[in-house]
Amino acid sequence: MDPAHNPDPLACLDQVETQLQHQEAMLASTTTNIQLAAANREPALATLSTQVQQITATLTQSLSLPAPPSRSPPPAPAYPGPVLEARVGVLECYAGDPEGCNPFITNCSILFALQPYTFATEEARVAFMINNLTGHARLWGTAEWERHTPACSSFSAVTTELHKVFGIASRGPDASRGLRQGSCSVTDYAIDFRIQARRSKWNQAAQVDAFLLGLADNIMVSYDLPASLDEIIALASHVSNFARQHIEEGL
Template sequence: PKSPTRLVPLPFLPPATTLRTPDAPTTTTDCSSQACVTLSCCIYSPPLPGSSSTSLSEFIHHSVNRMDQQQESIVNTGCAVQALVTQVSELTQQIQQLTIPAAPPAPSVPRASTEPSYRPEPRLPVPENYSGEPNYCRTFITKCSMHFSLQPRTFETEESKVAFVLTLLSGRAALWGTAVWENRDPCCASFHSLSEEMKRVFDRATAGKEAARELTELKQGNLSVADYSIRFRTLAAACKWNEEAQWDMFLHGLADRVHKEIYLLELPTSLNGLIDLALRVDARIERLGAHACPTRLPSTLESGSSSRENTVGPVFDHEPMQVGRARLTREERERRRSRGLCLYCGGSGHFLLSCPVKEPAR
C-alpha cells in the first residue's frame, strides 16, 4: 500500500525541482507559484547507501535548520525592537522632565523687574523750609510728595518720610512738629496722616466756595492781562467751575481798554483761546500807547476842542477822526461804543486806529 501524502514547506527550492522517492512516482512542483511540494512516500526507512533519498533528507534537514534559525532571528529582532521601544519611552520621559523645570525661566523676569530699582535715583534739591504760612502749606506738602515718589529707595518707610518733613519745618511750624513728634501723635504714623493734619492746622488757602467768591469779584483793573490770567487760573482751579462759566467770568473781569478792542474781533469758544486773544490785544494796546502821540487839530477846530471827550484813551484827546467830518453827538458816540463800531466811520470789524476810511495823519 502507498504511504499517505504529506506537505513539506520548501521555501528555498529552485523554481522547478524534481523530487524522487523510492517506489513512488516522480512529482515536479513549480515553487514560483506554490510554497510547498507534495511528497508521496512510505514510512521512512533507513536510506540506502548511494540512493537519492539521502540528498533529500539532508536538504530537508538543512531547510528545517534554516527555518529554526530564521524563527530565532525573528524572535531576537522582536526583543530588540521591544528594547528600543522601552529606551525611547524612557528617553521621552527624561526629556519631558528636563523641559518642565526648564520652563520656569521665571526667575529671569523678576530680575528684569528688579534691575530698574537699582538704577541711581535722581538728585533733587531739598524743598524749602516751611514756617507755617497758610497759603504755602499745600505747595510744601506737594513738593515733599514728589520728592518721595522720585526717591523711593531713600524713603522706603513711612517713618523716614515723616522725619524728613519735620526736619524741613521752621518757626511756629517747627514748634508744632516737635510737639507732635515727642508726644508720638497718631499723625506721625504715616506721611498721609501728617499731611492731612498739617492742612487742618496751617492751610488757609482759598478753595471751594471761598475761591468761587473771589473769582466772581476778580477784576483786571490796572493789572496786565498776563497777571490777571494767572490769578484767574489759580482761583478757577480751586473752585472747580466748568469751562463755560470760567470763560464768561474771565471776559467779564477784563478792563475796559481791553473790552473795547476785543469785542471788535471774533471771540474764541474756549477759555484758552479767549485768554490768548486778550493777551495779544493787551500787548497791542501797550505798543500803540508807547509809540502814539497827541495830534494837534487845525486852528479852525481848536475853539471847540475843549468840549470834546476822549475816544479810545488818553492818547487821542482831540478826536483826530473828526477832522473834515461833522462832529458826533454824545448819543451817537455812546451808541457806536456800545455796539463796538468804529468811532470814525461807524463800520464794524475794525477800530479807530485801523479805520480804512480815515486819511493817514500828515
C-alpha cells in the same frame, strides 16, 4: 700490670653506645617537640600573615586614591552697593500762605520720587515735610507731630490736612470770585485764577464770568468773546502783550 685496674674496651664501647643512644633519643624528642610547636603556630602565623596583607592592601589603595577637593569657604553674601540718588537743590520752606501750599507739596512729591531710598517710608516723608515748614505752618506741623495725629500717618494724610488748613480751598469755594487783575499782567492773573478756580465747584460758564469780572477794564473791550475759558485767557494775553508792546514802542 694488674688486669683488674685495666678497663675492658668492650665495656667502654657499650657505655659510650648507651650514652649516644640516650642523647639520640633526647635529640629525637626535642626535634619532635619543635615540630609540634611549629605545627601549632602555623595557623596563627597564617592568620597574622593574612591580616598583614589586608592592611598592606588598604594602605596601598588609600595612597592611590586622589585627594579630596579642598572645600572652599562659602562666598560672602552680596550686599547691594550704595545707591546713587539724584541731587536736588534746597527745598524752600513753606510758611502757610495759600498760594504756596500746592507748590510746596508738589516739590516734596518730586523730591520723594527722585530719592526713593532716602524717603522709603511714610514716616520719613512726613518728617521731612514738617521739618521744612516755617512760621505759622511750623507751629501747626509741630503740634500735629507731637500729638501723633492721623495727619502724620502718611504723605497723603499730611498733604490733605495741609490743603484743608492752608490751601486755597480754606478760603472757601468763592475765593476766585474776588480775585482781580489789578496792576499785574494778564498771564499772572490767569495763573492765580486757574489755581483758585480749580478748587471751586463752578462750571465752565461761571469760571468765564469770574475771570472776566476780575480782568482789567481796558482788556478785550471791543472783542467778541470766545466760548471757553482757555480761549478767553489766550485772547486776553494776546491783547495785553500787544498793548504793552505798543506802549513800549511809543516810548
